[in-house]
Amino acid sequence: MVLYGHSFVLLGLREPLFMSWLPLGPLGVFIFFTISGYLVSESWDRDPHLLRFFQRRLLRILPGLAVCVLLTVGVLGPLLTTLPLADYFSNPHTLGYLRTIGLYITYYLPGVFDGNRYPNAVNGSLWSLPVEFLMYIVVALVGVLHGNRWVMAGLAVASALTCLLWAQVSQSAVVVYGFDLRQAFICGTYFWVGATIQKFGLVRHLVVRAFLEFNTAWQLIWAAHFMGTRYTTSVQATFPRYPLLGGGSSIWLRRVTK
Numbered sequence: 001m002v003l004y005g006h007s008f009v010l011l012g013l014r015e016p017l018f019m020s021w022l023p024l025g026p027l028g029v030f031i032f033f034t035i036s037g038y039l040v041s042e043s044w045d046r047d048p049h050l051l052r053f054f055q056r057r058l059l060r061i062l063p064g065l066a067v068c069v070l071l072t073v074g075v076l077g078p079l080l081t082t083l084p085l086a087d088y089f090s091n092p093h094t095l096g097y098l099r100t101i102g103l104y105i106t107y108y109l110p111g112v113f114d115g116n117r118y119p120n121a122v123n124g125s126l127w128s129l130p131v132e133f134l135m136y137i138v139v140a141l142v143g144v145l146h147g148n149r150w151v152m153a154g155l156a157v158a159s160a161l162t163c164l165l166w167a168q169v170s171q172s173a174v175v176v177y178g179f180d181l182r183q184a185f186i187c188g189t190y191f192w193v194g195a196t197i198q199k200f201g202l203v204r205h206l207v208v209r210a211f212l213e214f215n216t217a218w219q220l221i222w223a224a225h226f227m228g229t230r231y232t233t234s235v236q237a238t239f240p241r242y243p244l245l246g247g248g249s250s251i252w253l254r255r256v257t258k
Helices: 002-010 024-046 048-078 083-088 092-102 124-144 149-167 182-199 205-225 229-238 247-256
Strands: none
Touching: 002 024, 002 205, 024 048, 024 124, 048 092, 048 124, 048 149, 083 092, 124 149, 124 182, 149 182, 182 205
């Protein structure tokens, strides 16, 4: 979803919207952070040991990241740079790109992609890694301080309020260790929602319903797009048991299929 959505942006095209609401790229990122919040919180609960927790987190990120960065610098860069190879390897920014392995994300490689619509952006998708790791640190801090599930819910609420009142409306980036701190609240809100779902055991109430809602919505969208909106009634009749088709949710679906 992220790859598909961002490919439009990189080509200078308008990114598709999900339900005429949110671009697919950010939607995919928010889904990732929600799932990550759930799984990382669950990981801490299974083994609340600080050293082993960070060992697992680092093993999840660093080996793949190191291979990616080394291949980018040593293979992709030399193949795509517009500079002579001697200039490419002697440029301090080439060595500086290796800082990405330490989660100080760097996007510039000399002479690489400098003619693109978004120039000098190599592996731009890595921006989320330091934000993700910051969430790991906070999860561990809450665990060490024996914070209960209400602390996690409070983090979700506080992050959402900070997002609405500052992060989403501010035009000025606050750069900390190479990443925009605003993203810690924009993406962090979804992370803490996922962690809250795990802490309160809400997933057993959400999974089946979410699956049915997604399946029904997809059927209705498919019918509206490819067959015309008059066919959505027959699709609704195919799924009479789905609770999504009753109450306010059916109004939302009718709006989607217009």
